[in-house]
Amino acid sequence: MxxxxxAPPYRVIPIVPALKPGAMEGTKPFIANDKIQExxxxxxxxxxxxxxxxxxxxxxxxxxxxAFKVYLDACVHCGACTDKCHYFIGTQDPKNMPxxxxxxxxxxxxxxxxxxxxxFPKLVGARDLTKExxxxxxxxxxxxxxCRRCSVFCPYGIDTAEITMAARDILDAVGxxxxxxxxxxxxxxxxxxxxxxPGPALEDTLAGxxxxxxxxxxxxxxxxxxxxxxxxxxxxxSADFFAEPHIDGxxxxxxxxxxVGASWTLSSMASEGANFGLFIGNxxxxxxxxxxxxxxxxDLGVKRIIVGECGHAWRVxxxxxxxxxxxxxxxxxxxxxxxxxQLDPRYKQPTHICEYTWDLIQQGKLKFDKSRNxxxxxxxxxxxxxxxxxxxxxxxxxxxEIPRNIIKAVANNFVDMDENTIREKTFCCGGGGGLLTDxxxxxxxxxxxxxxxxxxxxxDDHGVNxxxxxxxxxxTQFSKTLPYYGFKRDMIGGVHxxxxxxxILEPQE
Amino acid sequence: MxxxxxxxxxxxxxxxxxxxxxxxxxxWRTPVPLKIPTTPAPTTSGGVVLRMMREVLLFESLFKSxxxxxxxGAMFHFSLALVLLRHLRYFTEPVWSWVALxxxxxMYAGIPMIVGLAGLWARRIFVERIRYISTPSDHLMLVLxxxxxxxxxxxxxxxxxxxxxxxxxxxxxxxxxxQPLPDNALLYVHxxxxxxxxxIFPFSKLLHAPGVFFSPSRNQADxxxxxRHLAPWAAELEK
Numbered sequence: 001m002x003x004x005x006x007a008p009p010y011r012v013i014p015i016v017p018a019l020k021p022g023a024m025e026g027t028k029p030f031i032a033n034d035k036i037q038e039x040x041x042x043x044x045x046x047x048x049x050x051x052x053x054x055x056x057x058x059x060x061x062x063x064x065x066x067a068f069k070v071y072l073d074a075c076v077h078c079g080a081c082t083d084k085c086h087y088f089i090g091t092q093d094p095k096n097m098p099x100x101x102x103x104x105x106x107x108x109x110x111x112x113x114x115x116x117x118x119x120f121p122k123l124v125g126a127r128d129l130t131k132e133x134x135x136x137x138x139x140x141x142x143x144x145x146x147c148r149r150c151s152v153f154c155p156y157g158i159d160t161a162e163i164t165m166a167a168r169d170i171l172d173a174v175g176x177x178x179x180x181x182x183x184x185x186x187x188x189x190x191x192x193x194x195x196x197x198p199g200p201a202l203e204d205t206l207a208g209x210x211x212x213x214x215x216x217x218x219x220x221x222x223x224x225x226x227x228x229x230x231x232x233x234x235x236x237x238s239a240d241f242f243a244e245p246h247i248d249g250x251x252x253x254x255x256x257x258x259x260v261g262a263s264w265t266l267s268s269m270a271s272e273g274a275n276f277g278l279f280i281g282n283x284x285x286x287x288x289x290x291x292x293x294x295x296x297x298x299d300l301g302v303k304r305i306i307v308g309e310c311g312h313a314w315r316v317x318x319x320x321x322x323x324x325x326x327x328x329x330x331x332x333x334x335x336x337x338x339x340x341x342q343l344d345p346r347y348k349q350p351t352h353i354c355e356y357t358w359d360l361i362q363q364g365k366l367k368f369d370k371s372r373n374x375x376x377x378x379x380x381x382x383x384x385x386x387x388x389x390x391x392x393x394x395x396x397x398x399x400x401e402i403p404r405n406i407i408k409a410v411a412n413n414f415v416d417m418d419e420n421t422i423r424e425k426t427f428c429c430g431g432g433g434g435l436l437t438d439x440x441x442x443x444x445x446x447x448x449x450x451x452x453x454x455x456x457x458x459x460d461d462h463g464v465n466x467x468x469x470x471x472x473x474x475x476t477q478f479s480k481t482l483p484y485y486g487f488k489r490d491m492i493g494g495v496h497x498x499x500x501x502x503x504i505l506e507p508q509e
Numbered sequence: 510m511x512x513x514x515x516x517x518x519x520x521x522x523x524x525x526x527x528x529x530x531x532x533x534x535x536x537w538r539t540p541v542p543l544k545i546p547t548t549p550a551p552t553t554s555g556g557v558v559l560r561m562m563r564e565v566l567l568f569e570s571l572f573k574s575x576x577x578x579x580x581x582g583a584m585f586h587f588s589l590a591l592v593l594l595r596h597l598r599y600f601t602e603p604v605w606s607w608v609a610l611x612x613x614x615x616m617y618a619g620i621p622m623i624v625g626l627a628g629l630w631a632r633r634i635f636v637e638r639i640r641y642i643s644t645p646s647d648h649l650m651l652v653l654x655x656x657x658x659x660x661x662x663x664x665x666x667x668x669x670x671x672x673x674x675x676x677x678x679x680x681x682x683x684x685x686x687x688q689p690l691p692d693n694a695l696l697y698v699h700x701x702x703x704x705x706x707x708x709i710f711p712f713s714k715l716l717h718a719p720g721v722f723f724s725p726s727r728n729q730a731d732x733x734x735x736x737r738h739l740a741p742w743a744a745e746l747e748k
Contacts, residue, residue: 019637064742066539067725073532074720077647078582079632079639080574094641103642116646116712125644148726151547153574155564155582156717157726159547283542287746319544322737331737335747348734388548391731396549424549 005442007484008090010453016083020092028139029439032177039186040285043175050174051129055112057173061166062113068166071158072109075099081150081160086427087143090446095140098150098160104140105167108133138176141167143443145433146279147384152424164433165281172280180437181276188289192269193238194276199225199268205241206266213251219505221251221258224265228300232257232264235293235317235350236308237273237472245493246475249309252496255503256357260365264306270296273313274472278320279434287324290316294325294339303343305350309494311383311471312432317350318390354470355392357499358402361409368502373411376466378498379458380404380416381451381478382426383471397423403470403495410502415462421454429469431477444477445484452485459487467492511678511690514700518682521707528711529719536723540740550731557730564727577632585625585654591618592661599679616665623658626651650713653706660699670696 011017034044047053062069081098082088088096095101103125110117110126117126127133146161171177187196197205206223213221224230240250257264270292277286297305305327307317322328326336328349343349360366380403392398400423407414421427430447458464467482469475469492478492551557563569568586571579595615598604630651633643664670671691681688690696709715722728 016638019641062539064540064542064740066536066541066723067545069539070536070720070723070725074714074717074724076714076717077639077642077644078571078575078578079636079642080571080578082638082642084574094638097638097642099642114712116709122645123649124646148547151726153570155568155571156721157547157564157570157724159545159726162545283743284746319733322733323543323739323743326737328734328737330735333737333739333744333747336737350734389545391548391550391552396552396731399548424547 005445005484007452007481008446008449010449010456014450014453017089017092019094021094023093024091024096024139024143024443025093026139027143027440027443028135029142029435029437030179031138032179032182036179036183036186037172037175037177039189040172040177040182042172042177042182046175050134050176053174054129054134054170055108057170058109058166059113061169062109065162065166067159067162071102071156071162072106074156075102075106075158078155080153080155081158084150084153085144085160086147086149086430086450087145087443087447090430090449091143091443093143095136096143098154101140101144102158102160102163104133104136105163134171134174134176137167138171141171142178142435142440145384145428145430145435145447147428147432148388149384149425149428152388161433162281165279167281168279168434169281172282178280178434180439181279181434185276185280185285185289188272188276188292192292193272194274195238195241197238197241197271199271202241202266202268202271209247209251213254217505219258221254221505223250223254226268226300227263227265230263230265230300230302232262232304232306233270233293233297233300233302234264234266234306234308234353235270235273235313236266236353237310237313238271239472239476240308240310241271243472243476244479245490245497246309246472248497248500249494250496252494252498252500252503253308253353255500255505256353256360256366256496259367259503259505260360265300265302267296267300273307273310273317275313275316276434278312278316286316286320290321290324290327293321294327297327298339298342301342304347305343306353306356307350308353309470309472309496311385311473313472314352315385315389318352321350352392352402354402354406354495355398357496358393358406361406367504368410368499369504370410370412370502372502373498374413376411376498377413377415377462377464378407378411378466378468379414379455379464380407380422380495381429381467381469381474382422383469383474384426384428384432386470387424387426400424403468406495407468407498410498415458415464417454417458421450427451427454429471429474429477430481432471432473436473436477441480445481448477448481448485452481452487455487456485465491466498468495468498469493470495510692510697511687514678514690514697514704515682515687517701517704521704525707525710532711532716533719536719540742541725541729542740542743544729544731544733544738545725546729546731547726548731550729552731554730557728561722561728565721578629581625581628581632583625584621585629588618588620588622588625591615592622592658599676600683602676602680619658619662619665623655623662626655626658630655646713650715653702657699657702657706660695660702664693664695664699668693668695
């Protein structure tokens, strides 16, 4: 992309933008090289028979995933979804309208797998799979963050994310993979986390953190690693170990554990909550990553698995770990029972750190000085995977209430953004789904537009100066994109950062 | 003419019922490996039934997303339901009492039905982003339905077809005893278009009708932590 990256202007009235065909044509992330591809068992580069292989892969996915099949058939082109995607709102490229994005693949599906598409392609919008189409897929299926916002508004619940995942799986199968996501997955397989941070380096980092917290608070808050027999295994995004503002979240979790004398540990071999197998739509990769957590839980003999502040990690943990790795409850097959009989059935497995902390707050086991957060007027950004693909607590919608309840318990000034931009209608931060890479920065800045508009309103009307989120990707994305919209980059922070500010700790004997 | 339409309707019927059965069986047999309901979602199957009913009877998600499409879409679908139900009088002898009761409602419902269709077509033509995503078949589908509605309303309110003869023909079809079909051009149009609709149904986006019930984002209960959900092909990976 030539030229300086700037934020698109705010819409005076949030109307549906006019179409700008081709606005994001050619936008695409770096392609993975052969080493990265082969490490995941994908072809190293675009194979010669990519056409037939891609169609065959599509046929395979149609047989394995009901969602893929039904969503391709059920769309009636009503257009209810067209104005709901943040990337369309920010870029105005019509191919970023969810239905249009799906049609890039649906048109090929109809051509090769349906009678109407085979007989009357032009009538039904069917087309052949050409190299141009394949390139178009690579471009536009990396302009979707798989946030599911469109699925809230579709009369049939069609989830464009499922189409995007299938498209990326097809692209990987013919050797046309994305460097960012695939390289990261390789690091998890090889070293245990997205950053490629090896065990000793992790321990070193945590030792340094213990010193910092002792200096700050006078309290010996510990960050244990690989403690066999610990009660709680914390699985958290690796960004929590050293990125800003994530690390303040990690300190927050550790302070909460310390305050109640909980026995907990991290794992050096399962030092990653994130699971990019989700983003590339590959079941086997997602499963392999999830199995690390299972292994760590079995090796360390823990009774409880808690997940830190990470959006898609929580989706995978909450919705998929039971399926992928037997982490959960209610199974009666030997594979799952092996782990489930070890886990404490009194608690939901896995538990989100916010569920854990909120439980303790409700039981009166944590003490706070809310005035320590008085310099902030706080709003909460519902991260997409948490909002639309998971739950916290016993009731549907707990994922909206529990983080807000924690904030209100540790701070005095809280305000929600416009109701059409929060909860299940929340706008993606613009950096999720494998798009948090600088080769897509222009897209990320534009995709943030609707969220920034809502933030500007509460900043203007209520003086909001703290944007709270419980997702590592959101924290990084906002740190990067807030300045483009005139906000300070440190305006973004975690919920447990606020907890950390306000919690009152007694030094333990 | 009677033979021609009889053959046409048997053909259309086989294609419609057989095609739908095939597609529904296909959806049924295709596994759902992961729990992916769009949350917040009900946590029990009872809740899922309610969610699905709200979706199918009230078009809940569509109401959240676009008032105009909801108004015209709901108008069309609810009127269509009334129209279809009142047509049952042609298929049973004697006519069921409630079918007899709803006759006037079903007949006048034809008007909001075509108003809804016309509104949807106008959107498709005049709203830029809807025009962008519309294929020729999207427009033609609306034209087909409009033509069925208009020809039907014309038959009822502007023409005087031999309705007893029409019913005799239809009952005859059901009993495999072909009766003469009244000689009426408008009737031939109406019946021919209906047969066309039946034929293309299982090959078109009208599959959204059975499809919605199979949509995992709407028909799954949100209880993955409480119960292990595992597809057969995924279970193979554990062996």
